[in-house]
Amino acid sequence: MILLLLALCSAQAAPPPGLPEIAQRAWIRAERAEAEGDPLEAARIYRSVWKIQGRIEGLLARAAALARAGELERALEELQEAGPDRDARVARARLLIEADRSREAAKILRGLTAGWGADPEIAQLRVQAELGVDPSGAMEPFALWLTLHEQELFEDEEVVRLAASLAHAWIERGEFERSRAVLDAASQTSSTVREALRSLYDELDLRQRAQLLAARPSLRLTAEASAGIRSATEALRQGEVRRAQRALSALPDAQLLHPEVLAVRARVALASGSPEQAEADLRLAETLDPLDPRWPVERATILDTHFGQRFDAEVFEALGRALRLRPENEEWRLQRVRVGARLGQDQVVREDLDWLSERSASAEVHRLAEDLARPRIEPAPIPPGNACPTGVEPEACAYFFLAFVLAQRDWPATVGAEQSDRDRAVRLIEQARTSAPGWVRPLNLQASLALGAPRPDAVTEAVALLRESLRIEPDQPDVYVFLGRLLRQGGDREGALEAWTRAVSSPSVGGAVAHLYLAEDAWGRWQIVAAQRHLDAYRAAAPSTTASLEARADRLAARLSGLRGGALAGGVFGALGLLVLATVLLGRLRRRPGVAELLEREPGAWRELAALASSTRHEVLRHHLGALGPIAESLERGDDRPARWLAERLDHPQGPLHRARERLAAVSSIASARGYPIDVAADPTFGPLVRLLDGLDVLRPSLRRGRGDIAWKLHALALLLEDEVEPKLAAFVRSAGRVVFDEGVIDRAIRAVRAEPTASWSEHVRFMIEPLPNDLTLRAEPEDVHEILCNVLRNAAAASAAAREDEIRVRVEIEEDPITAEEQIVVRIADRAPQPLTTSAIRSRPMEHGLGLTFDRVRRCGGSIAVEDEPGFAKAVVVRLPRVDPLTQEEG
Amino acid sequence: MKVLIIEDGYEYHELFQRFLPDVTWIRQGSGPEALRWLERHDVEAIFLDLCFDRIPTEALLGDEEALTHRFNGDPVQARSYLQEQQGLFVLAALRAAGCTLPVILALEARDEPARWQRLQARYAPVDPLPDLHRPDILRRRLAELVEESPPS
Numbered sequence A: 001m002i003l004l005l006l007a008l009c010s011a012q013a014a015p016p017p018g019l020p021e022i023a024q025r026a027w028i029r030a031e032r033a034e035a036e037g038d039p040l041e042a043a044r045i046y047r048s049v050w051k052i053q054g055r056i057e058g059l060l061a062r063a064a065a066l067a068r069a070g071e072l073e074r075a076l077e078e079l080q081e082a083g084p085d086r087d088a089r090v091a092r093a094r095l096l097i098e099a100d101r102s103r104e105a106a107k108i109l110r111g112l113t114a115g116w117g118a119d120p121e122i123a124q125l126r127v128q129a130e131l132g133v134d135p136s137g138a139m140e141p142f143a144l145w146l147t148l149h150e151q152e153l154f155e156d157e158e159v160v161r162l163a164a165s166l167a168h169a170w171i172e173r174g175e176f177e178r179s180r181a182v183l184d185a186a187s188q189t190s191s192t193v194r195e196a197l198r199s200l201y202d203e204l205d206l207r208q209r210a211q212l213l214a215a216r217p218s219l220r221l222t223a224e225a226s227a228g229i230r231s232a233t234e235a236l237r238q239g240e241v242r243r244a245q246r247a248l249s250a251l252p253d254a255q256l257l258h259p260e261v262l263a264v265r266a267r268v269a270l271a272s273g274s275p276e277q278a279e280a281d282l283r284l285a286e287t288l289d290p291l292d293p294r295w296p297v298e299r300a301t302i303l304d305t306h307f308g309q310r311f312d313a314e315v316f317e318a319l320g321r322a323l324r325l326r327p328e329n330e331e332w333r334l335q336r337v338r339v340g341a342r343l344g345q346d347q348v349v350r351e352d353l354d355w356l357s358e359r360s361a362s363a364e365v366h367r368l369a370e371d372l373a374r375p376r377i378e379p380a381p382i383p384p385g386n387a388c389p390t391g392v393e394p395e396a397c398a399y400f401f402l403a404f405v406l407a408q409r410d411w412p413a414t415v416g417a418e419q420s421d422r423d424r425a426v427r428l429i430e431q432a433r434t435s436a437p438g439w440v441r442p443l444n445l446q447a448s449l450a451l452g453a454p455r456p457d458a459v460t461e462a463v464a465l466l467r468e469s470l471r472i473e474p475d476q477p478d479v480y481v482f483l484g485r486l487l488r489q490g491g492d493r494e495g496a497l498e499a500w501t502r503a504v505s506s507p508s509v510g511g512a513v514a515h516l517y518l519a520e521d522a523w524g525r526w527q528i529v530a531a532q533r534h535l536d537a538y539r540a541a542a543p544s545t546t547a548s549l550e551a552r553a554d555r556l557a558a559r560l561s562g563l564r565g566g567a568l569a570g571g572v573f574g575a576l577g578l579l580v581l582a583t584v585l586l587g588r589l590r591r592r593p594g595v596a597e598l599l600e601r602e603p604g605a606w607r608e609l610a611a612l613a614s615s616t617r618h619e620v621l622r623h624h625l626g627a628l629g630p631i632a633e634s635l636e637r638g639d640d641r642p643a644r645w646l647a648e649r650l651d652h653p654q655g656p657l658h659r660a661r662e663r664l665a666a667v668s669s670i671a672s673a674r675g676y677p678i679d680v681a682a683d684p685t686f687g688p689l690v691r692l693l694d695g696l697d698v699l700r701p702s703l704r705r706g707r708g709d710i711a712w713k714l715h716a717l718a719l720l721l722e723d724e725v726e727p728k729l730a731a732f733v734r735s736a737g738r739v740v741f742d743e744g745v746i747d748r749a750i751r752a753v754r755a756e757p758t759a760s761w762s763e764h765v766r767f768m769i770e771p772l773p774n775d776l777t778l779r780a781e782p783e784d785v786h787e788i789l790c791n792v793l794r795n796a797a798a799a800s801a802a803a804r805e806d807e808i809r810v811r812v813e814i815e816e817d818p819i820t821a822e823e824q825i826v827v828r829i830a831d832r833a834p835q836p837l838t839t840s841a842i843r844s845r846p847m848e849h850g851l852g853l854t855f856d857r858v859r860r861c862g863g864s865i866a867v868e869d870e871p872g873f874a875k876a877v878v879v880r881l882p883r884v885d886p887l888t889q890e891e892g
Numbered sequence B: 001m002k003v004l005i006i007e008d009g010y011e012y013h014e015l016f017q018r019f020l021p022d023v024t025w026i027r028q029g030s031g032p033e034a035l036r037w038l039e040r041h042d043v044e045a046i047f048l049d050l051c052f053d054r055i056p057t058e059a060l061l062g063d064e065e066a067l068t069h070r071f072n073g074d075p076v077q078a079r080s081y082l083q084e085q086q087g088l089f090v091l092a093a094l095r096a097a098g099c100t101l102p103v104i105l106a107l108e109a110r111d112e113p114a115r116w117q118r119l120q121a122r123y124a125p126v127d128p129l130p131d132l133h134r135p136d137i138l139r140r141r142l143a144e145l146v147e148e149s150p151p152s
Helices: A002-009 A020-035 A039-053 A056-068 A072-081 A087-097 A100-116 A121-133 A140-153 A157-172 A177-190 A192-202 A205-214 A223-235 A241-249 A258-271 A275-286 A294-306 A312-325 A330-343 A346-359 A363-371 A393-410 A421-436 A440-452 A458-472 A477-489 A493-504 A510-522 A529-541 A548-566 A571-590 A595-600 A603-625 A626-637 A641-651 A656-673 A687-705 A708-733 A745-755 A782-802 A839-843 A851-859 A888-890 B010-017 B031-040 B066-068 B075-084 B085-096 B114-125 B134-146
Strands: A738-740 A766-769 A777-779 A807-816 A823-831 A864-868 A875-882 B002-006 B024-028 B047-048 B103-105 B126-128
Touching: A002 A548, A039 A056, A039 A346, A056 A072, A056 A087, A072 A087, A087 A100, A087 A121, A100 A121, A100 A140, A205 A258, A223 A241, A223 A258, A258 A275, A258 A294, A275 A294, A275 A363, A275 A493, A275 B010, A294 A312, A294 A330, A312 A330, A330 A346, A330 A363, A346 A363, A363 B066, A393 B085, A440 A477, A458 A477, A477 A493, A477 A510, A510 A529, A510 A548, A529 B031, A548 A864, A571 A823, A595 A603, A595 A656, A603 A656, A603 A708, A603 A875, A626 A641, A626 A839, A641 A656, A641 A687, A641 B024, A656 A687, A656 B075, A745 A766, A745 A782, A777 A839, A777 A875, A782 A807, A782 A823, B002 B010, B002 B031, B010 B024, B010 B134, B024 B031, B024 B066, B031 B085, B047 B085, B075 B085, B085 B103, B114 B126
Parallel strands: A766 A807, B002 B024, B002 B047, B047 B103, B103 B126
Antiparallel strands: A738 A777, A807 A823, A823 A875, A864 A875
């Protein structure tokens, strides 16, 4: 984009890539006209590139030429007519800035930042425009922007320069609070994207500081920094938090990542009511300086004091790390005993108590020893921890956890950015894997990311990664469950069954979920007893998983109980009922099911089948067979040429018979791959097509010879095509699962998310649902819509809770494509939480497989998902899903 | 009557040539080709295919980059959308270039009636695909459209 805009400023720039040859020639003519001092002529030629080729570059170049010719208003008007095109709006803003009309430019750019995510070019322009509007206070939105998108922006040299000068300007004015926001963003980035910083900041003063920050901190504290720390500590001691903040803000930024500075910063954050920030700072301090036990202990204390018992496991691990470094510390050991007792870590607690008893006879040690001796009814479950496992390099952990955060926020923050969060996360994971090749979590996350990537082989890649992960660490039931789902999705039922069977042996939630999948599979194959057995095992092992799994289990239980009910119904008619039931079941077993039965069990197969039905209608029936009637009439008139022409087409290896049979074979494969073989010939949707093709096959030799006596048969086939084949296929294409999208759908998702066992935030967060437009029906499976909503609501709520912002707004709109007139239902979920790089954000999203699956679901529904700015909020996650034409809704 | 068929294959062209031989059918394989051809030639109507998945990507009209953004940064999905809806991008380009010829678009009205109302409001004169099993209906509809349309 920058290149493009530079091109607009230079009369000698090359034509944009990808232009057809004729347009390239026009472009060169236009450039020549500009060079000869005739921008109006250039503008005229550029118009042809725009109008004829439909290329926006033509419009942009024309606008620039018009502006140079003094026709600024005309240029602005034409750019405005291009509608919401991003490039046109950027060009308009640029022209306005050049014309000193910053207010108008700022308005456009504010709108653009709402619609295009992190984009350094727009950020720079916006800074220029905002400065023009209000030189003193204009930077505030920019500072916010930096906080939200520091990764993207700090990789842009110009933004770094602006940020640095901004921070310095504020420091000079004594506005340390503001400067700190920018410096904080810089410090977070520099600790993680060190390679990028090294290459980017070659010519900048900030580079030297950033390099120092990025390097492993063997750096010594400068006298200035030591003084700053002393001053901040003293201020804290006196209860003057703001003074402490100012003292830290005034530190040279090369020192901001020093563990001592981080520790003081954590204390200041704690004093100003932000334990999340404090905990994050101390985690970073420990990552950078893993040989100092103070950081894990201080962090453990914060977790223990401010987050209740939710993170006992992490507290326990942190204290363990500290004690390995300094085993003689009695206080830490006592602290570990308290937490370990809550976690049921009997072995460690006993050893600690023995160690303590030898050295101390305190009453608490005695009491704890007695507690331990008393039998416990049930040990507290260990919550999932995110502490760096023993034996894994801290650097690898830092890479992994950052990748995790980036992966979670890839909702698209990065639309328009040169490098997406996902790409960055993938790179970080690779670094984590290099640093710790035997650690499986990076592999699992990489699989999830691969699944969300826009590549046809995404599932294959994800499967390979999961297999690798299981090769390294076979005891991962949830990974087996995930693998099984992917294999099943890819049609490898046997592989899926094997994966789930391996998982069920584990007494964990993963093992329970595997039982549920096995139950569903058994039900699909009418193995009623096995289905019931697995369902019972699921119920016994996991009384509460997620709302959607519970709903699936309930549905299956209802079906099974329906069968039992049928069998037991009716006292004296019991035997008769059983007989009827057996007859029905035997009938169903004898008759191979059709597409309807397949979709009842596997609604996700609809999109593939509908694509086949649609392409059959389009490519086979319309293109090739649309003239059966007229061919029959020609034969009746004695003209056999059309019949011979049709025979040629039917004989052709790429002809309609061949292509239609290929598609029917694909329908069968889709069903078989899902474990539910169907009888296509007997299927009400595809059966008529089979009959048509068989009929044409039989007629082929007669058509070749042009025999007139087959005319009536062709008429009959034309009738079959018109009355049965086409309408059945068309109806099937229109028969997608439909969801009437109303407040109830959103309510159900909110209730499901609140009901999840991990939803500790739920009591703090409020959802405001704006009134919905009428007549909203989606073409999607209800389960997909529910899961997508749950995922984005859960993310928004968890982030809001972590940022102590309790309000989330849900707005639903209809959006129409300006070219194709298709309508989308747009769900905007706005919250005020910045996208933080803190461990609390990681903790709130423990399932790293959710993201890829949600992307997959959205794609399967033909929709999209993005993060956009939202006035009055920090951001909105925006889900777009196709709307069913309101005039056809009743057909569903 | 002289009608331009814009399609990525040859199927409609062959079919119409054979069964409606009294109409002069001319075929162009993509939007840009058709636009260039129309600069120098006259026809009375246009038959426009909807899906263009057999031509090079460079020959597709439409903003692939913007669509990629719309589809989560997924270029495959964006290209597929561009191919599947290309007829409408061609139609938009025709109208933007000042072409007011009547168009029959290979998109059925009964599938999406409300969308068709919007399309007709935006790109008139445009009609949905008639029943192809009766080529004479297509001819009649083309003639009606030409008659109804104001001279361009």
